[in-house]
Amino acid sequence: MKEKTIISTKDPHDRHPMLEQISQLWRNKTAVLGLFIIVVFILCAIFAPWISPHNPVETSLYDQLKPPVWHETGTWKNILGTDDLGRDTLSRIIYGARVSLLVAVFSVGLAFVTGTLLGAISGYFKGKIDSAIMRVMDMILAFPYLLLAIVVVAYLGPNLRNAMMAIAITYVPRFARIVRGSVLEEAEKDYVMAEHALGAKKRRIIFLTILPNCMGPLIVQTTLSMASAILDAAALSFLGLGAQPPTPEWGAMISRSRALILRASWVMTFPGIAILLAVLGFNLLGDGLRDALDPRLRD
């Protein structure tokens, strides 16, 4: 009598690698917390007109410097109090999320596209083009922290658009280096040589074959750069070089409230907490993504 043993050929651990990475990310509770914070931040930004209790730019001379609701003289009308022009702090913070999100997405997006393009060209064609592009990257990196952004905005004129461009310029080298390194590594491999032999155009090889393989570090860098972009935009606005009044931007709000530090400390405190939370969210997610997506860290 022959025994029929049914052997399953599907290994339960043999899932799609992306699913594996996502489940590893999910297990990282701090990363999930970061993702949650970011989602709240994005929802605030998108639905600001509906969530916000008041108009963020509408001034009201009757409601100047009202304290938050938990003070003796605070009311539920202005939960987080008002500033010296009677504008509601909570509304300005919610609308400020819009500005911060816009700046982060635009700056990092621009830097991502430019950096990836430059890095791919640099890594694939090597030689003189590579040297030239890397020299330019070195020059950008030769400026410490915010200095280049401050100088660019100082010369071009202080407004939000120039601030976004300035920040984008300072982030390009980060992305260029990742892509260049990846392209240099992958271009030597057999599957790329095979594509080349089959007559595929260079463009196709670069974008469809090589780039998908450096997506991991790119995603990590994008997330972490969003965090820095929010901080840098706030810093520039604090210095008067970014968002101009009456645009509600968290850094600009802190700057205005310096004179009120004794009388109305809430005007200064809450925008700072907003910045802290938003940046923390992106940093937590970025750290978690790095643990999940960076194969070098996996045991």
Next chain:
Amino acid sequence: MLAYITRRILILIPTLLGVSIIVFLMLRLTPGDPAELLLGERATEKALNEVREHLGLNEPLHVQYGLFLKRLSQGDLGETIFTRQKVWIEIRQRFPATIELSILALMISCCLGTILGIVSATKQYSIFDYASMLAALAGVSMPIFWLGLIFMMIFSLNLGWLPISGRLSIGIDLEVITNFYVLDSILTANWAAFKDSLWHLIMPAVTLSTIPTAIVARMTRSAMLDVLRQDYIKTARAKGLSQFKVIYKHALRNALIPVVTTIGLQFGVLLGGAILTETIFAWPGVGKWMYDGVMQRDYMVIQGGTLFIASIFIFINLIVDVLYAVINPRISIQ
């Protein structure tokens, strides 16, 4: 080793030139007439023409750049628009203040950061580890201009423990020799000024040190964890060495290699990032001077200050790279 150092110095030159080109182009590329930008809208035609002659604005771009470089080599960074002082002299007067602040901030971040990192690594997954790493993450996520204001609010305005701004209180007299107030007060045995200047230094330095401390702590922790996993550490433990000896005599030496690089790089970042801190605490250093220049659109200040800070940053990175090669001989062989 020497070859590596020479190579690094040679790369320095095109980088410095590149930075000077960027700074040079900035003024020329700004929308508007550079002469008018420098002198203001109400300048007379005669004054405008003088400036154009002096800066060679009528010459082709490469000739202008040549003039610019020639003046740079003679140490002439021009004059500020608003105060008509030599830019180089202004920088020289203010730089000691920035250095004083940066050195204290660096010392704080070195000590605190490495200690936090080492303890976190040796007690991995403990409450201390989680707490300090969370604090470090919060540290890099916080806007330091806001943190400075919060410190000011708590320690100066509410508790009255620390002075609110500046380098020295109004009533204190100090004979200024080196412009490093702490040093000068020691040299002149002026103990009131010594205490006062230190007191003024504390808040800005702690504020400035937040981000570097956090970065150093994380770096130290991860470097220590890497080292503690190595076989020679297991050998040391198997030999019966105490935990203390294992960490401080064997593990730390190798873990410190990337940490030293990080600390060195942070010094450069401190010098550049002092702009925000100096502005909040009215600290009369190069950072605040640059900020005032940006606010007033004093392009000579912006130009000179940027060149200066960027050059210092590049030199510090060079020193850090060379130091790293000295400590870790494997690098120079590549």
